[in-house]
Amino acid sequence: MDVATLCLSLLSLKSAxxxxxxxxxxxxxxxLFHGAxxxxxxxxxxxxxxxxxxxxxxxxxxxxxxxxxYRITPEGRTALRRSLLAEPAHxxxxxxxxxxxxxxxxIPPARVGELLDRYIARHREVLAMLSAEDCVPDNAGxxxxxxxxxxxxxxxxxxxxxxxxxxxxxxxxxxxxxPTRGGAKAV
Amino acid sequence: MDVATLCLSLLSLKSAxxxxxxxxxxxxxxxLFHGAxxxxxxxxxxxxxxxxxxxxxxxxxxxxxxxxxYRITPEGRTALRRSLLAEPAHxxxxxxxxxxxxxxxxIPPARVGELLDRYIARHREVLAMLSAEDCVPDNAGxxxxxxxxxxxxxxxxxxxxxxxxxxxxxxxxxxxxxPTRGGAKAV
DNA sequence: CTGCCCATGTAATCCGTTACATGATTAA
DNA sequence: TTAATCATGTAACGGATTACATGGGCAG
Numbered sequence: 001m002d003v004a005t006l007c008l009s010l011l012s013l014k015s016a017x018x019x020x021x022x023x024x025x026x027x028x029x030x031x032l033f034h035g036a037x038x039x040x041x042x043x044x045x046x047x048x049x050x051x052x053x054x055x056x057x058x059x060x061x062x063x064x065x066x067x068x069x070y071r072i073t074p075e076g077r078t079a080l081r082r083s084l085l086a087e088p089a090h091x092x093x094x095x096x097x098x099x100x101x102x103x104x105x106x107i108p109p110a111r112v113g114e115l116l117d118r119y120i121a122r123h124r125e126v127l128a129m130l131s132a133e134d135c136v137p138d139n140a141g142x143x144x145x146x147x148x149x150x151x152x153x154x155x156x157x158x159x160x161x162x163x164x165x166x167x168x169x170x171x172x173x174x175x176x177x178x179p180t181r182g183g184a185k186a187v
Numbered sequence: 188m189d190v191a192t193l194c195l196s197l198l199s200l201k202s203a204x205x206x207x208x209x210x211x212x213x214x215x216x217x218x219l220f221h222g223a224x225x226x227x228x229x230x231x232x233x234x235x236x237x238x239x240x241x242x243x244x245x246x247x248x249x250x251x252x253x254x255x256x257y258r259i260t261p262e263g264r265t266a267l268r269r270s271l272l273a274e275p276a277h278x279x280x281x282x283x284x285x286x287x288x289x290x291x292x293x294i295p296p297a298r299v300g301e302l303l304d305r306y307i308a309r310h311r312e313v314l315a316m317l318s319a320e321d322c323v324p325d326n327a328g329x330x331x332x333x334x335x336x337x338x339x340x341x342x343x344x345x346x347x348x349x350x351x352x353x354x355x356x357x358x359x360x361x362x363x364x365x366p367t368r369g370g371a372k373a374v
Numbered sequence: 375c376t377g378c379c380c381a382t383g384t385a386a387t388c389c390g391t392t393a394c395a396t397g398a399t400t401a402a
Numbered sequence: 403t404t405a406a407t408c409a410t411g412t413a414a415c416g417g418a419t420t421a422c423a424t425g426g427g428c429a430g
Contacts (some may be wrong), residue, residue, distance in 0.1 A: 001283045003390085009290050019409050030289070033282040040390060042411055067409065084294050088283035088302065090309065095220040096188045096275035098335065102217070103196050104328030107271050112328075115275065122277065140357035141291030141299075148285070148346050155342030159335050170327035189417085206381050227418060229383055254381065 003036045004044040005083045008072065011054055012080055015071040018042050029135050029142075032126075032149050045070055053079050101167070109171040116164045123157040190223045191231040192270045195259065198241055199267055202258040205229050216322050216329075219313075219336050232257055240266050288354070296358040303351045310344040 010021050010030070018041050025036050036044075048054045053076035059067040072080070097119045104112045129135065130150050137143040197208050197217070205228050212223050223231075232255075235241045240263035246254040259267070284306045291299045316322065317337050324330040 001281075001286055006286075009286075012290070012293070017409075018411085030286075033280050033285040033289075035279065037391060038409095038411075039392070039413090046411090081293050084287060084290060085298070088287055089281075091280065091282040091284060092222070093220050093278065093280050094188075094276075095278040097278060098220040098332050099188055099193075099196075099217075100271060100275055101328050102220075102332045103199070103271060104331070105326050106199070106268050111272065139292050140354055140361070141288050144291070144350055144354045145285050145289045147350060148343065151342055151346040152339065155338055156335065159338040163331055163334060167327055167331045174327070204381075205383085224419060225381095225383075226385090226420070233383090 001034065001088075002044075003040040004048055005080070006034060006036060007041060007044050007070075008048060008053060008076055008080045008083070011070055011072040012077060015069050017067050017069050018045050019067075021045075027129065029130065029137075029146060029149065032130075033145075048076070051079075052076075104167065104171060105174070109168070109175050112171055113168055116160070116168070120157065120160050120164065123153055123160065127153050127157065188221065188275075189231075190227040191235055192267070193221060193223060194228060194231050194257075195235060195240060195263055195267045195270070198257055198259040199264060202256050204254050204256050205232050206254075208232075214316070216317065216324075216333060216336065219317075220332075235263070239263075291354065291358060292361070296355070296362050299358055300355055303347070303354065307344065307347050307351065310340055310347065314340050314344065 006025070007021055010016065010024060016024070018038070022036065022038055022041050025031055025034065025041075045054065049056055049070070053073060054070045055073050057069050057071065059069055097115060100107060100115060101112070127150070130146065130153065135146070137146045193212070194208055197203065197211060203211070205225070209223065209225055209228050212218055212221065212228075232241065236243055236257070240260060241257045242260050244256050244258065246256055284302060287294060287302060288299070294302075314337070317333065317340065322333070324333045
């Protein structure tokens with residue numbers, strides 16, 4: 001899914017500036033399954049505008065800095081529908097945290113404990129973001145994805161809270177000299 | 188997490204060839220949270236060997252083709268431990284499926300139905316892979332991550348099975364002319 | 375005898391992140 | 403007056419995917 005399609009999709013919901021699109025992609029619910037930075041967004045918007053798929057309107061209301069608000073055009077909407085027919089790739093997850101936990105035996109137990117704390121805190125943050133008022137979906141598709149996001153992070157957090165103590169104990173025991181056969185239980 | 192560290196980590200568990208490392212990164216449990224292709228693996232292995240972090244042994248047993256089996260060296264193990272102390276980045280999920288479901292209103296309902304079927308089937312596949320015998324973890328860290336993977340995919344599949352019919356119904360109803368306010372319920 | 379799996383590598387290309395460059399407004 | 407937020411863009415660098423090139427063994 002290229003950044004241009006991503007921008008077009010977001011603009012199909014609501015007109016916005018490059019800055020606002022980027023914010024949605026970092027803080028908003030869409031950030032759960034996609035992301036992009038200025039470096040890709042601005043060129044993508046420029047290209048879309050050149051192709052006539054979006055229209056620009058420059059706002060500079062109260063002496064404020066220039067603000068280019070982009071709006072999707074009918075042609076843009078058509079192009080978007082066509083883009084969304086492409087075959088989706090498999091989900092791709094990159095988790096350096098899980099990677100480190102997988103190789104926890106090679107890391108000082110105290111450090112693993114710190115990572116666990118941060119990972120759990122992060123999950124709580126995402127859950128809070130997803131529960132915020134400005135995040136309520138307004139159609140069936142959005143509701144479906146929002147609910148799935150909530151379910152996933154809830155399940156992850158539950159597992160982490162239930163099993164982190166066991167992992168800590170195993171690691172400490174091994175470091176202490178007495179290797180144990182316990183720790184995190186699968187499911 | 189660069190590919191070199193990834194290879195080094197895998198080799199710390201078991202000696203392997205580039206081909207086998209790639210297979211683990213595509214089919215194995217590690218594929219859940221990281222991946223890499225030949226184009227990055229072979230150069231990474233060459234670099235690691237040049238630095239003395241891994242050693243090569245060429246096997247050509249029964250007239251078979253050359254097979255370079257890499258083994259981690261003590262220096263490699265030291266370097267690995269140091270690498271694993273780096274600050275992990277946040278998890279990154281790229282899901283074109285969720286993206287499409289989010290914008291399901293712009294896609295023909297029959298197509299969305301097809302995507303839902305494929306997405307659910309994919310989740311069953313991953314769950315089967317994770318439950319396979321050759322996937323049993325052998326220490327606390329691996330057990331922890333394996334259990335988490337299982338829990339996550341279980342939760343996702345449960346949600347999908349519970350809410351996909353609702354999404355289909357909403358989409359069909361809207362296409363049929365009578366817009367509804369129901370569909371997938373958040374959690 | 376066809377197609378698939380094993381097996382290693384290189385090269386081109388694309389894409390995205392990161393850092394840089396600039397600057398106004400507002401709240402502490 | 404300092405930091406944060408709003409705001410737009412460019413350039414360089416790195417990394418990853420993809421395709422290409424090659425070739426033997428094995429099963430159907």
